[in-house]
Amino acid sequence: MSKKLFIPGPIDVSEDVLEKMATPVISHRSKEASELQKSITEKAKKLFYTDNEILLSTSSGTGLMEGSIRCCTAKRAAVFSCGSFGDRWHKMGITNGVPTDLFKVELGQAIEPEMVDKVLATGKYDLITVTHNETSTGIRNPIEDIGQILKKYDDVVYCVDTVSSAGGIKIPVDEIGIDICITSVQKAIGLPPGMSLCTFSEKSRKRAEKVSNRGVYFDLLSMYEYIKKKNYQYPSTPSLSHMFALNYQLEKILEEGLENRFKRHEDMAKIVRNWAEEHFEIFTDKNHLSNTLTVVKNTQNIDVSNLNGELQKRGYLIANGYGELKDKTFRISHMGDYTENDIRDLLKNIDDILGF
Numbered sequence: 387m388s389k390k391l392f393i394p395g396p397i398d399v400s401e402d403v404l405e406k407m408a409t410p411v412i413s414h415r416s417k418e419a420s421e422l423q424k425s426i427t428e429k430a431k432k433l434f435y436t437d438n439e440i441l442l443s444t445s446s447g448t449g450l451m452e453g454s455i456r457c458c459t460a461k462r463a464a465v466f467s468c469g470s471f472g473d474r475w476h477k478m479g480i481t482n483g484v485p486t487d488l489f490k491v492e493l494g495q496a497i498e499p500e501m502v503d504k505v506l507a508t509g510k511y512d513l514i515t516v517t518h519n520e521t522s523t524g525i526r527n528p529i530e531d532i533g534q535i536l537k538k539y540d541d542v543v544y545c546v547d548t549v550s551s552a553g554g555i556k557i558p559v560d561e562i563g564i565d566i567c568i569t570s571v572q573k574a575i576g577l578p579p580g581m582s583l584c585t586f587s588e589k590s591r592k593r594a595e596k597v598s599n600r601g602v603y604f605d606l607l608s609m610y611e612y613i614k615k616k617n618y619q620y621p622s623t624p625s626l627s628h629m630f631a632l633n634y635q636l637e638k639i640l641e642e643g644l645e646n647r648f649k650r651h652e653d654m655a656k657i658v659r660n661w662a663e664e665h666f667e668i669f670t671d672k673n674h675l676s677n678t679l680t681v682v683k684n685t686q687n688i689d690v691s692n693l694n695g696e697l698q699k700r701g702y703l704i705a706n707g708y709g710e711l712k713d714k715t716f717r718i719s720h721m722g723d724y725t726e727n728d729i730r731d732l733l734k735n736i737d738d739i740l741g742f
């Protein structure tokens with residue numbers, strides 16, 4: 387029996403989307419390949435409310451995170467972290483030889499725009515990274531307010547990790563002023579893992595031109611140039627199977643209606659939050675809650691792996707805490723194509739197992 391995956395990625399994929407992965411393979415240098423990539427681009431621009439170019443990567447989102455800090459830092463990068471995925475971006479900078487500093491807040495708290503302002507006022511940095519939806523703590527960072535701060539700093543490239551939020555939470559990239567907005571396909575977008583995409587602004591392009599050690603596979607500038615010179619193709623061989631499925635799923639997402647989709651995520655989040663408050667506590671600062679996952683503080687000291695074992699027998703799976711929060715919290719995701727009824731079914735089963 388296949389399980390319903392209420393973990394923060396990968397999640398269940400609809401049958402019809404899976405079937406698109408089985409589309410006969412085409413040449414990645416054909417006119418059809420260009421048409422396919424162009425069609426994905428047009429839809430992805432709508433998803434991100436942007437006129438900037440869309441880059442595709444045959445990798446999970448981590449690849450584009452690494453590519454962005456490496457290709458677009460000429461001076462020094464400031465990484466703002468409120469959990470494991472923010473910390474990961476710092477490690478990428480350091481291990482790629484990019485001068486990088488880490489600015490952290492306490493787990494469960496959000497990044498304050500004032501903190502970003504103070505750091506940038508030093509004039510030392512020309513790129514910042516922010517995790518929109520920190521999947522380890524359930525924080526949704528105020529990327530809009532941080533974007534307002536960035537308007538004072540013309541020279542700074544704004545990179546945002548929206549891996550666990552894009553497709554579930556509205557991210558108006560151009561309005562906020564995000565230069566590189568990164569996401570993976572296996573979370574709120576609802577595809578099998580193996581591909582990622584990002585928006586790429588003119589400012590990031592100009593910056594990348596000044597950086598010489600951009601590497602090869604995750605060289606965002608070469609991805610961009612291929613689009614321009616080869617009419618929407620990819621520098622190496624992309625996962626065409628994912629591209630067929632992504633094109634189809636984006637069409638379905640637009641058919642559902644972006645606002646409807648975001649509202650559905652908000653409604654699912656409210657159900658889980660109410661349930662969590664009734665039986666446990668919410669781990670995360672309540673002013674900055676994510677709509678795609680809820681991190682529950684394990685105040686009843688339940689055995690999460692035991693609960694998950696019982697849930698699996700019934701066809702469900704949730705996630706334990708991430709990193710140092712492993713036993714202190716557990717995580718329920720509500721992203722992708724799930725409905726309120728799916729969420730209610732899951733919670734009913736948990737209640738039943740825990741005797742609530």
Ligand SMILES: *Cc1c(COP(=O)(O)O)cnc(C)c1O
Nearest residue numbers: 446447448471519521549550570
């Ligand atoms: C899952 C996740 C990542 C890692 O993405 P991959 O697609 O697994 O590389 C990065 N950031 C956040 C916020 C995530 O949730």
